[in-house]
Amino acid sequence: AQKVTQAQTEISVVEKEDVTLDCVYETRDTTYYLFWYKQPPSGELVFLIRRNSFDEQNEISGRYSWNFQKSTSSFNFTITASQVVDSAVYFCALRFLGAGSYQLTFGKGTKLSVIP
Amino acid sequence: DSGVTQTPKHLITATGQRVTLRCSPRSGDLSVYWYQQSLDQGLQFLIQYYNGEERAKGNILERFSAQQFPDLHSELNLSSLELGDSALYFCASSVTGEGETQYFGPGTRLLVL
Numbered sequence: 001a002q003k004v005t006q007a008q009t010e011i012s013v014v015e016k017e018d019v020t021l022d023c024v025y026e027t028r029d030t031t032y033y034l035f036w037y038k039q040p041p042s043g044e045l046v047f048l049i050r051r052n053s054f055d056e057q058n059e060i061s062g063r064y065s066w067n068f069q070k071s072t073s074s075f076n077f078t079i080t081a082s083q084v085v086d087s088a089v090y091f092c093a094l095r096f097l098g099a100g101s102y103q104l105t106f107g108k109g110t111k112l113s114v115i116p
Numbered sequence: 117d118s119g120v121t122q123t124p125k126h127l128i129t130a131t132g133q134r135v136t137l138r139c140s141p142r143s144g145d146l147s148v149y150w151y152q153q154s155l156d157q158g159l160q161f162l163i164q165y166y167n168g169e170e171r172a173k174g175n176i177l178e179r180f181s182a183q184q185f186p187d188l189h190s191e192l193n194l195s196s197l198e199l200g201d202s203a204l205y206f207c208a209s210s211v212t213g214e215g216e217t218q219y220f221g222p223g224t225r226l227l228v229l
Binding site for chain 1: 118158159160164206218219
């Protein structure tokens with residue numbers, strides 16, 4: 001069975017602070033994808049990143065960076081110099097890469113509030 | 117804008133009623149997924165269609181059904197509605213339904229009174 005745990009339910013930071021959102025996953029599969037999605041107050045789900053289990057390189061995109069560590073089954077997300085527009089719920093998700101199971105398994109989400 | 121459209125945006129109905137939610141995938145995407153987001157259950161996968169055929173089923177109630185039409189749009193039918201069915205229903209699409217990224221629509225917020 002697959003499971004994604006986002007232990008931080010809510011985080012508040014002051015604008016310009018850095019913040020890391022944790023994601024720990026469980027899977028018996030050796031090949032899988034990991035995702036992060038953002039859900040702003042307007043409600044839509046916005047894709048941020050996809051990482052496959054073969055690629056443990058960290059990724060940076062502007063103020064966003066992701067740290068994938070297979071050894072600890074973690075895929076953490078860091079926002080540098082946070083801004084008010086970063087306020088949202090962030091979801092980590094897992095998807096098995098093989099046939100027969102195409103759905104995303106989501107964590108419960110972390111609500112980030114960036115205070116001006 | 118993900119390119120996935122969902123209608124209606126909001127729906128208010130009464131217990132026992134039936135509603136239909138509609139989704140149009142991104143141009144070129146063959147696979148459609150339906151998810152339910154509720155406060156207690158979080159985001160849960162309901163069902164996936166690929167090019168008109170059901171591909172995978174998740175935690176979908178028997179009162180719920182879906183289909184994907186030849187033009188690739190999909191409809192999710194919810195019947196005998198209960199208060200607990202109140203949720204945000206998302207449709208997502210992807211090119212083939214394999215490991216690639218699923219892009220989500222804006223969702224339909226259903227309120228059952």
